[in-house]
Amino acid sequence: MRLPAGPVVALALGALVGLAHAGSPMHPDVPLLDTEGNRVLETGKPVSPVRTCGQCHDAEFIEGHDFHATLGFDERKAPGTVPGGRPWDTSAGPFGRWDPATNRRLALGDETSFDLGVADWIRTVGLRHVGGGPARLGESGKPLGSESGSLPETHALDAATGRPVRWDWAASGTVELNCFLCHVAGARDDARRATLAAGRFEWAATATLAGTGLVAPAADGTYAYVREAFTRWGATDRTRMPLGRPTAAACGACHLDVVEGPVPVGAVEAARPRDPRSGGQVFSAQRVSDSAWNLRDKERRTHVFDVHAERLVGCTDCHHSLNDPARFVEADVSRPRHLAYDARRASVGEFVRRPSHDLAKGTSSRPHAASALDGTMRRCDACHDVLEDHGRWLPSARRHAQALSCEACHVPEVPAAAVAQTDWTVLDAAGRPMVAWRGVSGPVDDPASLVTGYQPVLLPRKESDGRTRLVPHTLETTWTWWGGSPERPVRPFDLRAALLAGPGVHHRDVLAALDVDRDGSLDPSELRLDAPAKVAAVRARLEAVGIERPRIVGTIEPTGLHHGIVSREATRSCEACHADGSLLARPFEVARYVPSGATTELVADARVWLAGRLVAGADGSLVYEPSPKEAGRYVLGHDDAGWIDRLGLLLLVGTALGVAGHAAARALAARRARRSS
Amino acid sequence: MRAKALALLVSLVVLAGLGFAWLAAPGGEAAPPRDDPRAHLPAFPAPTDHAAFFTAPFADGPSVTKACLACHEGAAKEVMSTTHWTWDGAHAKHPDTGADVPLGKRTAVNNFCIGIAANWKRCTSCHVGYGWKDDGFLGRAGPVDVDCLVCHDTSGTYQKDPVGAGAPDPDTDLLAVARSVGRTTRASCGTCHFKGGGGDGVKHGDLDETMYFPQERVDVHMGRHGLRCADCHRTEHHAVKGRLMPPTEDLGTRVACADCHVDRPHGDARLDAHTATVACQTCHIPEYAVETGTKEWWDWSKAGRDGDPEAVAEAVREEVLAGGEAAKGVPPRILHGLRRVGTDPDLRTHYDKKKGLFLIARRQVPEYRWYDGTTARHVPGQRYDGPEPLPMNEPQGRPHDPRARIWPFKVHRGRQPFDGQDHHLLVPHTHGLGGYWTTFDWEKALRTGAAASGIPYSGTLDWISTAMWWPQNHMVQRKEKALRCADCHGTGGRMDWKALGYPGDPAVGGGRVQVGLVDGATEGAK
Amino acid sequence: MSGVERVKIYSGYERLWHWVQAGSVMVLLATGLEVRGVVSVLGFRGAVRLHEVMGFFLIGNAFLGLFYFLTSGAIRQYVAAPRDFATLAVRQVLYYARGIFRGEPHPVERTPRARLNPLQKIVYVGILNVLLPLQILTGLAIWGLERWPGVERAVGGLDVLVPVHALGSWLFATFVVAHVYLTTTAGRRPLSGIRAMVTGWDEVEPHPAPTGKEVTP
DSSP states (O other), X not given: OOOOSSOHHHHHHHHHHOOOOOOOTTOOOOBOBOTTSOBHHHHOOOXXXXXXXXXXXXXXXXXXXXXXXXXXXXXXXXXXXXXXXXXXOOOSSTTTSOBTTTTBOOOTTOOSSOOOOHHHHHHTGGGGOOSSGGGTBOTTSSBXXXXXXXXXXXXXXXXXXXXXXXXXXXXXXXXXXXXXXXXXXXXXXXXXXXXXXXXXXXXXXXXXXXXXXSEEEOTTSOEEEOGGGSOTXXXXXXXXXXXXXXOHHHXXXXXXXXXXXXXXXXXXXXXXXXXXXXXXXXXXXXBGGGSSSOBTXXXXXXXXXXXHHHTTOOHHHHSOBTTOTTTOOOOTTTSOTTOSOOOOOOOHHHHHHSOOOOBOOOOOSSTTTTGGGTTOSOOHHHHSOHHHHHTTTOTTHHHHHHHBOHHHHHOOOBOSOEEEEEEEEEEOTTSXXXXXXXXXXXXXXXXXXXXXXXXXXXXXXXXXXXXXXXXXXXXXXXXXXXXXXXXXEOOHHXXXXXXXXXXXXXXXHHHHHHOTTOSSSOOTTTOSOOSHHHHHHHHHHHHHTTOSSOEEEEEEEEEEOOSSOOSTTSOOOGGGTSSTTOGGGOOEEEXXXXXXXXXXXXXXXXSBOOOEEEEEOTTSOEEEEEOTTTTTOOOTTTSOOTHHHHHHHXXXXXXXXXXXXXXXXXXXXXXXXXXHO | OHHHHHHHHHHHHHHHHHHXXXXXXXXXXXXXXXXXXXXXXXXXXOOOOOTTTOOSXXXXXXXXXXXXXXXXXXXXXXXXXXXXXXXXXXXXXXXXXXXXXXXSTTXXXXXXXXXXXXXXXXHGGGXXXXXXXXXXXXXXXXXXXXXXXXXXXXXXXXXXXXXXXXXXXXXXXXXXXXXXXXXXXXXXXXXXXXXXXXXXXXXXXXXXXXXXXXXXXXXXXXXXXXXXXXXXXXXXXXXXXXXXXXXXOOGGGOOOGGGTSOSOOSSOHHHHHHTTTBOHHHHHOOOBOSSSOEEEEEXXXXXXXXXXXXXXXXXXXXXXXXXXGGGTTOOHHXXXXXXXXXXXXXXXXXXXXXXXXXXXXXXXXXXXXXXXXXXXEOOTTOOOOSOSSEESEEEOOOTTSTTOEEEEXXXXXXXXXXXXXXXXXXXXXXXXXXXXXXXXXXXXXXXXXXXXXXXOOOSOEEEEEEEEEEEOOSSOOOGGGSOOHHHHSSTTOSOOXXXXXXXXXXXXXXXXXXXXXXXXXXXXXX | OTTOEEEEOSOHXXXXXXXXXXXXXXXXXXXXXXXXXXXXXXXXXXXXHHHXXXXXXXXXXXXXXXXXXXXXXXXXXXXXXXXXXXXXXXXXXXXXXXXXXXXOOOSSOOBTTBOOOHHHHHHHHHIIIIIHHHHHHHXXXXXXXXXXXXXXXXHTOHHXXXXXXXXXXXXXXXXXXXXXXXXXXXXXXXXXHHHHHHHSEEEEOOOOOOOXXXXXX
């Protein structure tokens, strides 16, 4: 695979965010409008996608039917009443649910210990947010920045003092739903993120067009319009701003590792996945052996990363808009049994006018986010005739299909690195948590590190058809400090205040407790609280900065693995499961190490559970040993029959011994008889 | 007796039980016919060491042949009945005069060195005989004029004199060569076929000197599996299988992938279905000229300029890119290539005073055409009034014919002498005394060439752009490097569906059967 | 050798049936070990298929045997119980415990019409009417998991079926060990029993003078 001439990075970024494609030939040229509905070429103001695209598409309908925009904001509840949530969670979606891995807490209506304001959320977690919803409106329904608003809506965290300070919404503007990010081929997500991080929220949509030539960055972080790039009538044209269905690369701006085009996977970002929550899943038509990773046994792995990506199945083919007439299917609860396919469809025009942006969703392992959409996606058997194909070689194919998800055999391994553990109980000198990775030995940002990949753990999951199937997952453990009254996660600000004496320097108490080799600095192997004394030292520091009764809490989060599907390399041999080393019982490292005295458990809002035991590994790690029996399955060739086998063996051996003894006695007796006669 | 009867009954029950159990148990894997190409390789007799047979040195080539014929009596006659000797392939009827015109190398006109008439001494250095220095050679040559050594030398030291009309290079030790004879090797064929068109890799696009001992990434058959040419180009009685774009299908003389491989070897239903529409070569030869550049453009009209060849090349290139007279007849694809010379490491120009301007390219994506095995061959001397480029051997085939497949081609384009009055291609005298390569006088060269070739020259010289198709069969890549779905289908794919006759991408619109292109769809219905 | 009588004790079919049964059971035990994951010879898939094939084979053989025993009347060997059955059984046990070491003759004489001693009758009836049907039924239930899911559900799943089937197999294995050994207690020489089951002929010593203690069942 040869790399193209020319700067690899620019090309790679372009390829990563969107393969140049023609867009829909039907889309008319579009004048870009600002929030007041005036042409931006005249006013110079930021582009408003809602007004621009809303000229033809029902933007209000779209924003009202778009979980990507609302992220649970429209299903918010009082803190503590979210099913499976924490006492401070206000929704089950990414806006309102505490994420242990980032350890930032946005709680509307729960202003105990201010950590994230909405403006802060936009600039950190919200970099992956498409805009609109909570990034534009407050709880009251009025735009952010109006007089009435809760503390997180009006304030942001002052990084120096740790106290809330007013946020000037008039200067920053709010973030509108950004149609361009997904629908413009070649959209520049990096420019958008930079603009959001800089606090210039209203320019985010304009920044997304940075690669089209229509806008040029100005000195103050805003953008200026390039008049020559527009048509005679001040509109864009298809060649500059190709508009169409989102490509896989568009979804890949935030989700998974999507790589289209000639640049090998890993050429730019080494082994670190772009999406830290992806579990290492790569959605690409490239062969694993053609990637740029230093992958073990790479030459042998000539299969493509994902067979659907190879076969040109795009994200939106499965995760389609729920009212897309080409893909719409009526829900099972209302569809009469005699109708396999209802040919009545909405017209394409109706769809284009009011396309729902609620996308079909499978049976997630964390079901409460967008729970109304759960199970709306077609599963494998909607396209593949499982029994027709597997019935030819797999005995009891139907039984296997009832016990195992398709992914259990078709995602046998993930040839990439994934986050294994995030440890917020100590910080490095830069104030960051320690992150441990699975599937790579060596630093994840070093292209020379050996990527080994990992084999997922199979967890039982209750599916929409009522059956419990084993689904491959990865597990991420996060260790955090909780404290205060009421008990809340300790803010990173407070952690830094407690553990660091200044930028880049640890507090002397912390050094004293953790610096084992007495070299004055803490390297990664020392940054772990694996002894009670170390825990006590950090606890003392936290109490010194005012945290009451701090304790360490561990959280295990499952991520289902549904991409990276292989076809011929799927698990096929019976002995993979029906033998002693069955992969159904394969141990899976859950935590690289356990801080002294800490315990951890699976998040409460998961649809999967750990059927087995968590045991301590030899090296201080925490290992999950699955037990198929606990998951409700007896596995021939693997499980034993308990006391029956022991009894049977006893009988057999006993009889054999008795027989031997009897025979010996007979032989002796016969010899004695011969001698005497 | 009763026991015996019961025993028989038991046996029957046993069989029934086994059968029942076998039926009840799930069937074994449905095994597709296994692809076992090695089983189809030709078996060669064990080689005989010829070292003991020859002791005295040989005076010349025919002396060696005489010695060969002492044992291999009929060999020379066999060779003389093949195209390697006659340089005469199929025949066609001249569309204007109705005369019978042979289309083989002896009389053909191409867009490389154009024709051998009057240039025999140079061109026949690649003939499998000694002494073809004029038109009458074939009439008077006998068996001892067959060159056994050029194919059967295994010492690697046999060379033909490049301007010797087929005679060996005077420095060659013929005795050593004779003693080394054996089965043909890749070098036997490559010594001529890799250098067609006047240099390494110029002509075919998929044959060049990297194929003597290719790495696996150049060609998987010869690189990884060590196959020789004769393993696929089966030879019986010296008649070598394999034809390049004959006018008719001529199936008995062709080489096919299916000679060794089964029809559906992929183990994947979707890929196997492609074999009804796409030739094996299309997916398994993703690019040609993998290592060494091949000629894409030969502009004779720019020949004759003095000066440092690199400087002249650059000057001519700039003239062409500037437009105007110099760019007349230069196709857009070539202009695009000339533009990228300097920035694209796979493209370069070369200038030769004798021959003109070349554009040489490496690692190119082939052009794809329907091909049903027949070709519309331009007949030497045929009048042509159509648009440029003049197609010299256009592959025939339409999607409507279920036997046609999509094939990969290297298209060699050129600009060559054309009779301005009578509108036919001209054959110049290039090599030798009085030829263009010594006099740089087109008028003289064309007159002499006309006399030798029989194609008249009216005196009005014009230039015409031509195109010649070369199907790609070698430089097959290993299966992991084959084209995949996104290489052809979807946005960014390399196929021009409209040009191939499809209404749209067949992956989403349906194949040629489904969209109603194929006549009487029975075969190829999947 | 003089005075030794040769008596045809096993018919051709009986021998055939016995060895077919024995062979099937041995193969089933061996493949069963592999299915349980103890050894690895044929591979899991191969072991399961062979186990299933031999299982049906055994079923066929068992039914044919039943048919033969019923129609030929040989079933009497198993079911005929004399009035002093219990006494004889005890005597047989004592023979194995004591008498055999002292070179005493068998308490129960073996004739072609009455081949089985009481202990044998108990064990064989148990094997053929309890253990074998249990193995067959549990085996069929495991084989038919996919086509008769109701059966598995009714008995409590593989968690119940496999252990029961396993227990049966342990008992069969134990039986084989004991049975093969006990055949060495019959007949003049240790291998006489096996030889008789192969050739059909048993060598019977001439009867000693009647003491009044022998019984002819």
